Amino acid sequence: MIENMCNLTRREILRLFSMALPAALLGFSGRDYFNDELVCIHVYNINEDIPEPLLARYDMIPPRPQKGSYFQIGLPELILCQTKIRLLDMFEYFWPFSRQDFRLMQRSISIHFKRRVIAGSNEIINLSEYLESQTRSLQIPDATLAVILTLNDYTKYWSCSLVDLCRNSDIEELVIIKNPARTPYLCSYPSQQKGFKKPPPYSAG
Secondary structure, three states: OHHHHHOOOHHHHHHHHHHHHHHHHHOOOOOOOOOOOOOEEEEEEOOOOOOHHHHOOOOOOOOOOOOOOOOOOOOOOEEEEEEOOOHHHHOOOOEOOOHHHHHHHHHHEEEEEEEOOOOOHHHHHHHHHHHHHOOOOOOOOOOEEEEEEEOOOOHHHHHHHHHHHHHOOOOOEEEEEEOOOOOOOHHHOOOOOOOEOOOOOOOOO
16 A cells, blocks of 8 residues: 555645545545435524424433444534524525535534534533533624534434523524434424425435
8 A cells, every 4th residue: 555655646645635535524434424315404593493303301311332323424413613604594405415515514613512422411511511611702793603413313312401401501503413314304394494405315204
């Protein structure tokens, strides 16, 4: 491999890195959800109606398995961020959410808090404590404060706690990124966005 790299021109090496970087950035270790068009983004004004599935409370939350495959496109599962442009204005449609849209969002937000995975209640508690300790520094004129949650088979247990936290703080938007072909079918609920920009290649419930 190294010998082959040495025989490449500088332009060829740069081209290889330019091809590999997006894959590494987005965390493509398996299925490419963007190529399958199985990524959607739901943006909610936290003071408006939130779909019932995101408000579900669970009597028992199982521990997160150390090994397991969950929906993931490369973002940390939990993010607190700020943006000068409301994400509700930036993403008028919840589907499709393309790789280009993903990069636009990355360029547009300033991340203040993140957790690569949500392993339990500690991540939610840490976010709450961070918000309490950084209240003044997060009050930036003309900026929107948002929480982004990657929704999968485990993080769904914490969506209700996040909604409660958002509503009791200065967070204005809750953003859910998920596979639209998997339950809960948020696409079926009334939305502040315009819905599908084009017909989906799957049944959305």
